[in-house]
Amino acid sequence: MTDTEMTRKHPEKQFWDELEDVHAVMLGLLCNRDHMQPMAPFADPENGKVWFFSRKSNDLVTECGAECTAHFTFVADHNNYYASAKGRLRRSGNVDKVEEYWSPVVAAWYEHGKDDPDIALMELTLEDAAMWSTTGNALKFGWEIAKANIRDEKQPDLGERNRVVFTRAA
Template sequence: MVDLKEARNDPKKQLWDEIEDVRAVMLGIPSSGQHMQPMAPMAAREENRVWFFTRRDSELVRAAGSGKAQMCVVSDDQDYHACVSGALIENRSPRHIERFWSPVVAAWFEGKDDPEMTLLELVPDHASVWASSDSSLRFGWEIAKANLTNEEPDIGHHAQFAMGA
């Protein structure tokens, strides 16, 4: 369950926490004309980077560098949504391959030296996040109150911020 207080006070930290907790995000480059696709994020918060293992012949690798990328994050509880934009670069960093290698990644490739494997590095520069209450009681209360007072219901928080270091 998302913490609405943290959403208001430290949305960047909360975003990184959510990226670290999800199994997949949707990643794409809108200007490429390709659809977004599910990818497993490897968060490197201290570097302000998100890494992805993929095949060298993938659509995303071909489109990398051709425009601004977007990554969409939805929490498992569906009470947190985010869109992160930034540069997407192919970077077969041996240090990051070693850092993020796992049995799950190994299932897709023939080893760390597989010539068909590469990494994509997302360098986030901006984010827009929405955090909402998953409490049906609070939701019902806010809807009822809004209908009586003609005020918008308060069921969450939206923030936009720069992602740079």
């Protein structure tokens, strides 16, 4: 099944599959005016959550308070898939998730390992997402642009767009 077919027929599955393959997303808060920042996501599709390790001093941690709406975007490594999602972000004390997602990459950021007093585990419960996919085919792109320029009423068909509302969101 092509990326565009997956976007049309199985957008939620595709979203999680693509998210699990990216190394960083751009994460920000809707409750402040700060810029989004790169963060490493840990996908938890069974629970409709994305987890992030951060430092207690990071503005994402200090600004979100108990809980606020956050949003993130990413582009898949193959550059034919784009997504934007939002949900409720809160600081979590879930030590099981720290254990589950701990790795040498995460450890590199914390001098005292899993017990580092500056670790802040962030839990994002997803509410909805929008996604776009393209074929990535240069010939199809050229053909669609040419058709659109010949026919005034036709815009180029360059891919699919879909939206998902996550049912597990609390």
